[in-house]
């Protein structure tokens with residue numbers, strides 16, 4: 186194998202964010218950009234010479250070219266044992282599982298999640314460690330530091346790689362295994378859920394479901410598992426073909442980007458159950474006839490009813506949520522006498538807790554839920570969990586949700602995003618809030634502000650600290666406002682404002698109730714002086 190050392194120059198913008206390095210495709214296509222980053226990952230990950238690496242992506246534009254480059258850089262650095270998904274496809278949860286199941290030393294995941302794809306769209310890369318989880322902050326920071334001084338990388342000259350042919354290939358000293366992306370994942374799911382019971386529910390045509398893969402990576406997974414294995418009628422999975430540009434969609438399963446599905450479930454022809462997943466298959470949205478299950482509630486319901494599910498009958502070690510996620514799960518944990526950990530935003534913060542067996546279920550308000558079966562969030566897993574619950578209880582989605590609220594109370598929840606073109610203004614706004622925390626309860630007492638603080642986190646497993654992870658303002662006895670800047674965007678800044686009020690309200694009204702959250706939204710605008718800093722008078726996006 187011929188290996189070349191290529192002289193390069195450093196890029197200053199290779200600091201990974203909440204979920205890896207995300208940039209415009211045009212940025213990734215610059216000469217040396219991807220190679221540099223990969224070389225820095227390899228330097229810092231410090232892999233043994235016989236390391237096995239798993240590679241896959243969500244199939245978006247540039248996936249194939251990036252994967253070929255990655256294999257060449259890995260081979261150039263002496264890594265000769267590579268597992269790759271057929272045609273470069275692997276959903277994020279399936280990749281996480283495959284890393285663990287194959288004893289790999291790590292994995293490279295090519296995805297920008299739900300961000301738009303295509304030549305003008307976004308691209309991304311994540312490095313996951315042997316646990317199957319995303320690289321911790323300490324490692325991504327080292328990778329970033331190295332990216333600022335890199336001057337050369339090593340790359341192998343390889344022939345055309347057979348990514349479309351499943352099987353084991355020996356190529357010039359490189360062992361390349363091209364695997365079916367669904368096989369191992371489907372087996373994992375079969376071990377967690379009662380497939381016979383779900384199958385009895387889905388076969389026979391009385392129960393109808395619609396799964397929207399949004400032209401992204403979960404199509405092949407959902408078709409195989411829901412239709413072929415479990416017997417949902419063909420056509421139950423829609424937009425099932427992964428497309429390089431996601432068909433122009435923004436494949437994010439939420440009521441704005443998957444509005445069609447919400448409309449379908451509100452109409453007279455609504456099936457019994459609907460769900461959607463995102464670009465790389467780690468997010469989920471669950472809907473019943475006439476209702477959407479907010480992800481904060483979904484996590485709480487799954488925790489409350491886990492005893493029905495074979496894979497979780499042994500009980501939950503504990504649960505976790507990201508800080509901005511509603512406190513619905515906290516009440517379930519308290520009732521079950523287990524710990525509820527609160528982490529910064531981003532799945533990687535759950536990984537140590539999962540590895541240490543301190544938690545079994547975890548989730549985020551951003552339509553992400555998962556368990557100790559993987560080290561990433563998992564869209565289809567959540568769908569199967571809900572289907573298994575419906576099969577076990579014989580109840581509808583809305584009946585389970587109302588019963589949950591009756592027992593545990595209900596949180597009205599809304600996230601408002603403000604797209605701010607000028608990142609300095611966005612930072613100034615957040616800095617202003619963080620400086621004002623101490624005076625806030627005094628200055629805003631009349632408005633009900635009870636406490637305000639910046640969220641700093643110390644990982645209970647390794648003691649690592651992550652500071653300034655958002656600002657939390659407590660209002661009255663039962664409400665909360667959280668402010669933070671997004672870490673996944675590729676342009677400008679996004680201020681996320683999370684509004685939440687716990688109530689005893691169990692009526693199934695469209696969520697969230699405007700009369701409950703609007704006063705909080707007003708207070709949030711006043712506290713943060715959004716209009717002063719950004720001239721924005723209303724959120725760009727509310728979900």
Ligand code: G1P
Pocket residue numbers: 203204298507530531532549550551553670671672673674681
């Ligand atoms: C967003 C979500 C966060 C999620 C991440 C990756 O990050 O808020 O919960 O883990 O995407 O899917 P943010 O853009 O807010 O930093």
Ligand code: ZN
Pocket residue numbers: 277297298299463464465466467468
């Ligand atoms: Zn995703």
